[in-house]
Amino acid sequence: MTTIYDVARRSGVSPATVSRVLSGRRNVDPELSEKVRAAVAELGYRPNGVARNLRRASTNLWAVVISDIENPFFTSLVRGLEDVAQTEGYHVVLCNSDEDPAKEAAYASAVLTEQMAGVVISPTSTAEGVQQLAEAKTPMVLIDRRVEGVEADTVLVDNEHGAAEGVRHLIDGGYRRIACITGPRRVSTAMDRLAGYRSALRAGGIKYEKDLVRYADFREAGGFAAMESLLDLPEPPEALFVANNLMTVGALECLAKKGLRAPDDIAVVGFDDIPWADLVVPSLTTVAQPTYELGRTAGLLLKDRIASPGRPPSTVTLRTELHIRATSAPRKP
Amino acid sequence: MTTIYDVARRSGVSPATVSRVLSGRRNVDPELSEKVRAAVAELGYRPNGVARNLRRASTNLWAVVISDIENPFFTSLVRGLEDVAQTEGYHVVLCNSDEDPAKEAAYASAVLTEQMAGVVISPTSTAEGVQQLAEAKTPMVLIDRRVEGVEADTVLVDNEHGAAEGVRHLIDGGYRRIACITGPRRVSTAMDRLAGYRSALRAGGIKYEKDLVRYADFREAGGFAAMESLLDLPEPPEALFVANNLMTVGALECLAKKGLRAPDDIAVVGFDDIPWADLVVPSLTTVAQPTYELGRTAGLLLKDRIASPGRPPSTVTLRTELHIRATSAPRKP
C-alpha cells in the first residue's frame, strides 16, 4: 500500500505538506501543491480513510436505525437521508431494528464503538438505544416518533391533524359508524393518530365508542386480524380509519378475502401512502406523509447538529396531505 | 475516553491481555479474564473500533451498491443482505448509484479509501466502479447483472427461462400478437429477458416482429411511454410482456389512463413482483424473483470470499416463479 510518506518522498516535500495539499489547505505554495498532485497521480495514491478517522476521532458514517427497510415509508425516508448524506460527504449505514429494543441497543452500541458521526433513528417502544446515544451525546435526530425525556432534534409529521383530516373526510362523506385500527399503545404515532380520530369524531358530534377501536402492531397481519375482529361485531362499522400503511394493506386483504368491497361495504382511509396506491382497486384514499422530505430534513438537522453541537434541539413538524381516491367515496343514501 | 491501557492498569494486567480477553482468545487465565471483565464494567470501557480497524487494516463494513433503494426489487434484496451481515458481524453501507456510472465509480472509490471489507454491487451499464474494485481485488459479489470480462462471484436469476415461462403462459392463453417492453440494450438482464421472450415465441411457432418490441429505461415513465407507443400501432398487441416491475407499473398506468383494461383489452405479464400485487386490480401476473434470497445468497458468497480470497469465483443462478393472477387470464374467444 502506498502511503503519504511515499508521496512525500516522490514529490520532495514532507508528509505534512502532502496532508495539507490533500485536505485542501490554502497555505501551500502552488508549485509544491502541483508537485504533490503529480506524485499522487503517478503513484495512484489513495488516502487511508481509517487512519484519518483514527486521527480525527470520528468517521464519515451516519447510521439510520429504522424498523424495516421493506416498509415503503422507511424506504423513501432513507432515500431522502442518503441524498443529503451524499452531498455532505457522509455514508449511510442501514440498521433494521425490527421494533426490537435489543436490536436497537445493539446498533446504538455499534454506533459508539465504530465512532459514527451521527444517527438518525426511529425509536422502538422502549427506546433503549436512544437513551444510550443521548447519554453519550452522539449527534442524533429522532424521526417519526417522540421519546419522553430525551432532548434531541426531532422530525415528525402532524399525526393528530392528519388523522383528524382523514376521519373528517369520512364524516363529510356521510359515514357515522367509523372504526379505527391503530398501533401499539406505547408508540407515540399510534396514540397521536388515535387522538386525531377522536377529535374528528368529537368535532362531528359523533360519540366515541371503545368497541370500534383496535390496537394492532403496525404490521400487515395485525391489520388483517383487527379487520376480522371488527367485522365480527354485532353491528359492523360503515367506515374505517387505519393508522399505517401495512395494516391498511392487511385490512384490505381481509376485506377481499371476505368478498367485501370498499367503499360499498365499508369505506377506508389509510394513514401513510403505499406505492402505486392508484393501481389498487378501488384506489386507496390515504393521509400521505412526506416521507422523502422526512429523511431529507433529518439529514439537514443532523448536519447542523454535527456542525454546532451546542445549539438547543429543534423539532420540525411536517404536514401530511390527504389524497382522496376511491375507497372513501361518499356514502350512498 | 477510556482506553485499553486504563483497563489494563485497573485490572493489573497488560494491554495485550485485555485485548486477548476482549477478542475472545482462549489462552487466557480465567482468573485474569474475570478481573479484566470487571474493570471493563467498572470503567464503562468501550473498544475503539476505528483503532482496531487501522490495526487490522480492514473494517466491518459491507457496501451494497444498487441503482435505487426505492425500487422494491432492491429493497428486499438489501434486507436479505443485511440479515446475513448482521449475523456475520458486518454493517451495511447503502449506496444508490441511480444507474449513473460516475456515482458507481465514486462509491467504489469510497469503498477503497474507507477500507470496506467487501461489496455487493448491481453494475451500471459501463460498470466503471466494478472494474476499479476488481483491479483492487476487493471482495465483491455481482448481483442481478453480469459484467463481461470481470471474474467475480455472481448471483443471478434465470432471466431467460423466467421470461420465456411468462410469455409461454400468454401463448397458452391463446394470445398470438404479444409485445415486449424491455430495458436498455447494454444491460444484461434486459437482453436475457428479451431472449426469453423470443425463444418462447419461437417455441410457440409465432413469428418475432421487431415492431412489437420497445427498449425503455427500466423506469415507470419509460414503461408508460413504451405502452403508449405500442398502442399507437396500426394493429395494437393483444398481450404484453414487460421486463421489470417499474415499467410494468408505468404500462398499467398508461392503460388505466386510456380506459383500457387488462386482460380484456390487453393481457399483461410483468417480470419481477411488486408489493401487494394481489391488491392491484385486476391483480397482476408476474414472473417473481426471489429478491430476499438474492440478497441473502450474495451475503453468504461475500462472507466466503472474504474468508478464502483465493478460491475460484462461483455463479449462483436462482429460479424465478410464475405467479399467475388476473391480468393474464386466457383470451376470450
Place this chain on the structure above:
DNA sequence: CTGTTAGCGCATTCAC
C-alpha cells in the same frame, strides 16, 4: 500463558 514493544497511516502540533 503473559508482558513488552512496535507500528498501522495520518493530521496536527510546534519549531523554524
Place this chain on the structure above:
DNA sequence: GTGAATGCGCTAACAG
C-alpha cells in the same frame, strides 16, 4: 510556508 516529531488506540510479533 514548510518540516520534524508525536501520538490517536489498538493488536500482533516476539520474548520470556
